[in-house]
Amino acid sequence: MTEIQSPGDTYSVIGKSVKRIDGKAKVTGQAKYTGDLKFPGMLVGKILTSPYAHARIVHIDTSAAEKLPGVKAVITHKDVPSQKYGISPARWDENIFCIDKALFVGDKIAAVAAVDEETVYKALKMIRVEYEVLPAILDPLKAMDEDAPLIQADYPHNINTEIHQNFGDVEKAFAESFYVRTDRFVGQRAYQTPIEPHSAISLWDGDKLTVYSSTQSPHYFQYYIARQFGLPLGNVRVLKTYIGGGFGGKLEPTGLEFAGAALAKITGKPVKMFYDRHEMFAHNRGRHRQYMNLTTGVDKEGKILGVHADFLMDGGAYTSLGVASAYYAGALLTILYDFPNYRFDMYRVYTNLPACGAQRGHGHPQPRFAFESHLDNIAHHLGLDPIDLRLRNARKPGTITPNEFKVGSCALQAAIEKARDISHWDEKRKTLSQGRGIGIGLGAFVSGAGYPIYRTDLPHAAAVIKVNEDGSSATLYTGAVDIGQGSDTILCQMAAEAMGYSFEKMNIISADTEAAPHDFGAYASRQTLMSGAAVKQAGEEVKNQLLELAASSFGVPAAELDAQAEIIYVKEKPERRRTFADVAREFFVKKGPLVGKGSYIPPKLGGKFKGAAVGTSPAYSFAAQVTEVEVDEETGEVNLVEAWDVHDCGQVINPALLHAQVHGAFFMGMGESVWEEVLFDKKGKILNANLADYRIPTALDMPQFHSELVDSYEPNAPWGVKEVGEGATTPTMGSIANAIYHATGVRINSLPMSYEKVWRALKEKRERDSRANV
């Protein structure tokens, strides 16, 4: 029990680096992930996928596979509902299995359930599929060509999403600018690469389906599975055990739930489905490759007057979360810098490649890389220090962006200044030797999306807290999903704080659609703020009930009581006290179960224009990141020496988990900066669907890293919290690009900034310089 230091005005649970609630189970190996679970009679299932990027399916013969001993079922599109699904309701464009055409190498054709894994693999090889190979589009820049083959019949010119937004008068701003600059940048296809593969176990009991899934959102899975099989939500239970990372790739149905549910129904047995590493890459839903033209006009002092973002993104064969990705790409460019005129044009095109979706930072990191690089070019042209240029344009608190996002708390200026100071920026900009450089990038992100993915009036988050009958423990029930980021821990901290209880006595049941109340899940950096708001309300309801009951025993009104750290006391006379457990037990005896509940709905946010909802949020986080690099100018090798992140993420619930998030976010951002790219051959087959050639960084590649904070409090959030997990990925690519530029004088305009690209750029610069000297 924590001693009350100064009742009422300090926190006893939040703001402390309590140990992870799941830490012991994970480090001792006791934690069971979906793939570890076993049920009596459980079968193993796998999906057969297309070897062609674009092909008509002429005939599927499953007879040989069905005859293989141990095979219990082989299914194709004929055995499952044919209605289309997707995660974005505006563009439902996927089928459980392909009906007429396969749209990429890896598209789902059929599935097998058998007694063991080996039999499944053998059976997959025995399914004969006759294809008529069609011309494929692998280059997104050619997708809209007149003579391009059509990938999805309902989408002319292969345009999946088209956006044209105009705020203020950009042309006029450019005409009035001192300097107008256009740069073109290209991103890459990156993949989330969670360590735990996707998996799902489906079990039927009569008309009721239970799915154990490695998912970021049991709710969306429940919603789409119920819709696909025509079941009421109450007949579908989705739950997760422990999750080994998601990063956006496990937010939408993976296909394993649908195929598994169908196979389980047919065989009457539980069916475990999973992706191996290669299949994870093929299923994808990772980062879109974006082509980004940016034009910016500034005045003599570097004040930004107007920006035009003209983008195209490679969506792959399906929509996935790509509509939101496309809007996010442009929407969030307005957050960091205050400029009045903004135009955003975007085409998201279909290609015959794996579908892209939401990856940490959603559509924003690549445009942020582009914009931060672009700003450095402008600073260079104007002879300004890149930090001075940023400070001149940095957003202030209590402002509204041209696309009508309301920014409440914002300590961006303080974050930039602190990053500058702790990195010794001023000194290093002047004194670093050739080949060594320091660069800055800024970032920002939503603390939860203002609107759910499909249209519904359900609250965004809900929570129930039940106190044990003798008050010796309490259980938090929440639909929030801990995918490794630590939400189970911080939500228990928040619950204990709100109840006046202690963290050590909290239990949690989360992410189970039957046991816990609804919550949309882990995406858009929403849970600390949104799930936290519901948890806080539930905790306060528990506390208030106890104070009401205790009031009579103290003989004072409840308003004169408070509870903290398991003690209920009279505020004016703290020595008059009873233990939480004592009062809770009395409550149970006299009134029955002690339960508190809460729910959260964000305020109405955003403008009225098309797409106005994407990017709205109750609160925005801000970050400044400085990176120091050392470039081997002969080989192009980029060595990250040191990096500094300063975050404005509101009040912190658990500092250790927060800094871990920032470390991880930087690590992921640096991987996309220098190493990671999904590559394809000329027929659309992935060349590096493994961890040897898809090079996520290793511990050795991580630089010395400093994660720091600035004082910040968000009035729209419980205890003033904001997000950190995605926001800290957004500045990294720009900060590394700018450090490479400072080190070498070469600007790498495409991701990843691989050793060979740096080498080539340096070689070309030397050739230019020697020609100039002749």
Added chain:
Amino acid sequence: MYLPDFDYYAPPDLSEACRLLREFGSRAKILAGGTDLLHKMKHEEFTPEVIISLKNLSALREIRSEPGQDLLIGALATQNEIANSSLLQEKYRSISEAAWNMANNQIRHMGTIGGNIVNAVPSADLPPILIVLGARITLVSTEGERTVPLEEFFLGVHKTVIRDDEILTQVIVPAQTTTGSTYIRFGLRKSGALAIAGVAVAVTMEGEICRSARIVLAAAAPLPLRARQAEQVIVGQRVTPGLLEQAGLAAAQESRPRSSIRGSTEYRRDLIRVLTRRALHKAIQKEHI
């Protein structure tokens, strides 16, 4: 992904292993560390009917030397055993360093020197340093044994002079008259990345004069490539920075790297230039590290 079906043997001794290999010939594959074989079997690049595991042949893990004699490294010595061997660290640090840098810890625990040689892939890290040090290998079959200079062992990718009935049992590193050696590799991250270029050198210096030099390139051709023209640039010469750069240029010119997703021919060739110069500089400055 799963392993295709095969019959499995784990013979108790070398003679039984040889007998099995004689019986199954090209239908069999030898399993040592398995870091390459099992991966290729899962991808069906190799589909042997028979696997003969050498796991019981512990005598083949030994690393030993007699005073004044050759150094003997058993074919089953793992990369970590080579990296951590005090004998190698003292006498042939360049070999132990090459083993240390070639892969991550998990791979080094399993991968063997024999596998790294017999597998015969261009990016293999141990053959170049062993070749510049004049290593020979012992091949054993039911017919007896023979010793082959490692330099003459490789014929191309996955192609060597080993017969279907032979097992590589040991690597022999002769006592050195060279004064310095090193292997420098270039991978696309700090650990867990195949070499996209590598250069091993061994030199014999007499004051500032280079009396002899051997340079072997990794990932520069279908097989470990002796850079003879680069050697000729420096042998008999007083070493200067300009001369080392010339040797690097010569090595780059005689290299024949392929383009792949890991690097273009042009890039790899320039890396060979840089690495050759750096490796020569290091081997000349410091003894056998």
